[in-house]
Amino acid sequence: MSLNTQPYKGTRDFYPEDKRKQKYMFGVLRDVVESFGYHEYDAPLIEPFEIYAAKTGDEIVNQQLYSFEDRGGRKVAIRPEMTPSVSRMVAARRQELAYPLRWYSIPNLWRYERPQRGRLREHWQLNVDIFGVEDIEADFEIIQVADSILKVFGAKPDNYKIRVNSLKAAASVYKDLKLNNEQHVIVSKLLDKRSKISEDEFNEALDNAVGEKVAASLRKYWTEEKPPENIAKLLKLLEKEQITNAVFDPEIVRGFDYYTDIVFEVYDNSAENNRSMFGGGRYDGLVGAFGVEPVPTVGFGMGDVTLQNFLEANKLIPKLEPETNVVAILIGDVYEPAQKVMSELRSQGLNVAVDSTNRNLDAKIKSAAKGGIKYALFIGEQELATGKYKLKNLETGQELEIAGDEIVKNLKPEK
């Protein structure tokens, strides 16, 4: 019986052409966040179960977490998000670290979900966090970084919308309406899944949770356009930096229990996606959950699947060339002497593959072209003797006879 060639449900194989897209995307992410002074960190894929049980939220922990017992009987989980890990790491060196602390990472995360567009069981997520800044400048910077990333990819302000809210302001409204804690939680969860259920379902659940009268007041509040003071200040800062597509939206909550005030979500405006692409917010209490003095923190997580959908919908991923510049196609028994030519080209920065198989020339050329490689360099006894080589552009069919020391000049992509 033979083994199945399919990857595990809800995951992706990255063939080289897929991996190149990912590398391109991650390269832009790294460049932009580093330009704002962020440093890359990483954490283990597996964490003790408890760090998610504390604050990650019921839906993820009870329905989506990949958790199991290890061979020593410890209950562990594959990370469904990076925030608990990074909070743990900051807590472990609370005193030694220098603040403001700016960190980022691009981990792969796992959630047991029903696979659908934009949602897979394994995805990668840029995590950007600033630790140690209580004031609104940190909230501003985090949104500024997120916005810069999209702009550096080539996105225009009307391709996306930034919706911001203040959970503290919302809590104060809930308090005025005399919602108890339980009702507060139900209302937040309902808002979080609003886009996934029907309007009727939402309204019925809301009426049941808080009664029709309070529900009516809440509905009125959610149409409120005048932002609370902190959001007004934030929006003003954003506007000064030409971030003009940010708005106050009192319906924005986030799916995690650890957020403490300002939260935001970036919406993809393209017709085929038209949903929340990613988001983040302030979570001042999570580092403190590890037994140290709390550290004010703001961060966001940007998933690769929704990002790639956004970029592709807006045609923002350029054509990416294979890593290999040229295939050396050997004519006859010249494997040993051809090494010198190839080494020389490699030492000059070219990526050189070799086809040393016994197939005929035509089969070798076809195979190189099939592999997407742009140039073939022919090396036989005559070429080695004269130092003149035939270089073929496999896309255009054009051939050139050139000296060995002119090859690099003809092949190397201009920077």
Next chain:
Amino acid sequence: MSLNTQPYKGTRDFYPEDKRKQKYMFGVLRDVVESFGYHEYDAPLIEPFEIYAAKTGDEIVNQQLYSFEDRGGRKVAIRPEMTPSVSRMVAARRQELAYPLRWYSIPNLWRYERPQRGRLREHWQLNVDIFGVEDIEADFEIIQVADSILKVFGAKPDNYKIRVNSLKAAASVYKDLKLNNEQHVIVSKLLDKRSKISEDEFNEALDNAVGEKVAASLRKYWTEEKPPENIAKLLKLLEKEQITNAVFDPEIVRGFDYYTDIVFEVYDNSAENNRSMFGGGRYDGLVGAFGVEPVPTVGFGMGDVTLQNFLEANKLIPKLEPETNVVAILIGDVYEPAQKVMSELRSQGLNVAVDSTNRNLDAKIKSAAKGGIKYALFIGEQELATGKYKLKNLETGQELEIAGDEIVKNLKPEK
């Protein structure tokens, strides 16, 4: 009760200074393997359990695999190695792919081991594989790539030794000695764990498995210095390429069941390590296990932990600077107008963090220095008005007063 700040046993947190080392190492790995025409791919972290049960080997599957049932009742495993995943991917597109196919990846792998020097539960491993070449050129190239990596890191030939063996030649010796299949397996397993058990234990187990007379013949064979024909050809090719630290060693086997002929291991000669650092070999049957026509394959896997130990023992990791070039230290309420200065520096390729906290100047300078950042740029109302800024080198204490458009020139690391 507060949460524990320790990472899961046998794993590492990568603080920025650790991550920089890893990025430096992976950067060299990528550059070298790409120079030989290899393309990067990736596969999901979790695979169906069956693909390891088939050929990975009893010890890993029964004692070290992180396997569990997912929420849908599927038996899955976190990858302990990459070879089954890459074989699955090649099998899935057996016809569409172009050969020789050169692929590499740097996945993280998981094994439930007793943590010790050079051996952790989570490690990263460069996997380099060439598919579709039956001849010795593929075996040669794989060793050539491995050797080039070490040389590009700055290693000298006497820092390591390459030991090669032919499992086909060994099988023919075993056949002459009339070993049955079971004995063949026991002998291979014994050789594989030889360095982990005492000489007496080894000898006793060998005598028990094959009888004293055959054991004596085996011991004699293992001192054989004359290589079989294919190894002789391989060593000759290596020598021509100035790879002079490769030797025939009939005791080399590998821990995986899928190897079919030539195998190799690279030994770390440094006193504090002095063990097998990494290895690889030919496995012509694994792609075929996925129900397609077999593809001849040679590859190796180089782990990050043993590699880093090797590089550190030989002092081959250079001093690595933080990603951030400069911290903008704000004087007074200039957060908004300072944005323009910082944006301009970022657009010129500098990585600029900002300290907008209300602490005093001295505290801000100390914090920047503690974070390892080399320069501080002071921005206050006067600086913004005159366009002249004070730039302080936090390592030397040297201060410079310069115009805004001269900052980049003073800061950017020379390439």
